[in-house]
Amino acid sequence: VLEFVKLFDPSSYARLQMMKATQDYNKVRLxxxxxxxxxxxxxxxxxxxxxxxxxxxxxxxxxxxxxxxxxxxxxxxxxxxxxxxxxxxxxxxxxxxxxxxxxxxxxxxxxxxxxxxxxxxxxxxxxxxxxxxxxxxxxxxxxxxxxxxxxxxxxxxxxxxxxxxxxxxxxxxxxxxxKFRVSHTHPVEPPMETAASLDGSFLCRDEVVQVNVIFQHCASKGTFDISHADAERIAGVAIDPKFWIGKLHRALDEMDVARHNGVKISLSAFLKKLCPK
Incomplete structure (x- = not known):
C-alpha cells in the first residue's frame, strides 16, 4: 500500500517516512x-x-x-x-x-x-x-x-x-x-476471465473466497497448522489438491512460522505468501 502512496501522494509518503506517526496515516490522500x-x-x-x-x-x-x-x-x-x-x-x-x-x-x-x-x-x-x-x-x-x-x-x-x-x-x-458492464444502480455479473487472469500466479475468484474464510478461521484460532481436510471443512467446499499443494499449504506453514516469531498477522501478508509475485 505504501508503494502506491509513494507514487500518488509523495508528500504524505515523505512525511510518513520521516515522522512515522499514526496520525499521519490518516492524512494520506490518494x-x-x-x-x-x-x-x-x-x-x-x-x-x-x-x-x-x-x-x-x-x-x-x-x-x-x-x-x-x-x-x-x-x-x-x-x-x-x-x-x-x-x-x-x-x-x-x-x-x-x-x-x-x-x-x-x-x-x-x-x-x-x-x-x-x-x-x-x-x-x-x-x-x-x-x-x-x-x-x-x-x-x-x-x-x-x-x-x-x-x-x-x-x-x-x-x-x-x-x-x-x-x-x-x-x-x-x-x-x-x-457483455460485462459496470453499474452504479444494480448488481452485475462478473466479467469473463481471460487466460492471463487465470494464470497460475493469480488466485481466481473462488480461491480468494476460500483463502479469506480459511485465514479468518485460523487467525481466530491462533494457529495456521491445519490439514487439507481441515481446510475443506472450514471453507465448506472441496479445495483443488494442486492449489493446496502448490500454494495454500506452503502459505499456511509460513504464516504459522511468522506467528510464532511474533510477526503481525494480516490477510494482506497471507495473500503475499500465496502469490509472492
Whole structure:
C-alpha cells in the first residue's frame, strides 16, 4: 500500500517516512479516479475491451450507457494524472496543469462526436445533438479503430499494456446485453476471465473466497497448522489438491512460522505468501 502512496501522494509518503506517526496515516490522500484508471489501463491481465467497458461504466455515473463531455473529460484527466503518478511525473514542471488537461480532453471529445456523426444513423443521431455518445463509439475511438491521428498515443498505450491476440475480447461471441458492464444502480455479473487472469500466479475468484474464510478461521484460532481436510471443512467446499499443494499449504506453514516469531498477522501478508509475485 505504501508503494502506491509513494507514487500518488509523495508528500504524505515523505512525511510518513520521516515522522512515522499514526496520525499521519490518516492524512494520506490518494486520487482514487486516477489510481483506479491507471491501474486498470496498465493491467496486463485484463483484455482491452473489458478495460474500456469497466472504465466507461465507472465514469458513467447515471448508467445511461452513453458518455457526455463531462464524463469523458473526467476519465481522460484521471488517466493522465494516474499514468503521470505511476511514472513519477507529479511535479508541476513534468505535468500539464489541470486546466490544460481538461482543454485537451474536451478537444478529443469533439473528435469522438465527429466519429459518432459518421457511424450513427437515424434516431441515434439525436444523442449527438444532446452531446451524448453511445459507449460503442467511445470504445471504437479509444481502441484506435478509426483514422483519427489524435487518438494514436492513447491507442498505442492501450496496446502496450494489454492482453495480446485472441484475448483482446473474451466476450466477442456474447450477445451485447450479456457483455460485462459496470453499474452504479444494480448488481452485475462478473466479467469473463481471460487466460492471463487465470494464470497460475493469480488466485481466481473462488480461491480468494476460500483463502479469506480459511485465514479468518485460523487467525481466530491462533494457529495456521491445519490439514487439507481441515481446510475443506472450514471453507465448506472441496479445495483443488494442486492449489493446496502448490500454494495454500506452503502459505499456511509460513504464516504459522511468522506467528510464532511474533510477526503481525494480516490477510494482506497471507495473500503475499500465496502469490509472492
Amino acid at each position: 486520487n482514487m479516479p486516477a489510481f483506479l484508471t491507471a491501474c486498470i489501463w496498465m493491467s496486463t491481465s485484463i483484455s482491452k475491451k473489458q478495460k474500456i467497458r469497466f472504465l466507461l461504466g465507472v465514469f458513467d455515473e447515471n448508467d445511461s450507457y452513453t458518455f457526455e463531455e463531462v464524463e469523458f473529460v473526467a476519465m481522460l484527466v484521471a488517466l493522465f494524472r494516474g499514468v503521470g503518478a505511476i511514472f513519477g511525473l507529479t511535479s508541476r514542471d513534468a505535468m500539464p496543469s489541470h486546466a490544460r488537461m481538461q482543454t485537451l480532453a474536451r478537444k478529443l471529445f469533439v473528435r469522438v462526436l465527429e466519429l459518432g456523426e459518421l457511424r450513427l444513423e437515424g434516431p441515434s443521431k439525436v444523442l449527438l445533438q444532446n452531446g451524448s455518445v453511445p459507449f460503442h463509439i467511445v470504445e471504437e475511438w479509444l481502441l484506435g479503430e478509426t483514422y483519427d491521428p489524435l487518438n494514436v498515443p492513447i491507442a498505442l498505450f492501450m496496446e502496450r499494456f494489454s492482453v495480446p491476440g485472441e484475448e483482446e475480447d473474451p466476450e466477442q461471441f456474447e450477445d451485447e446485453e450479456r
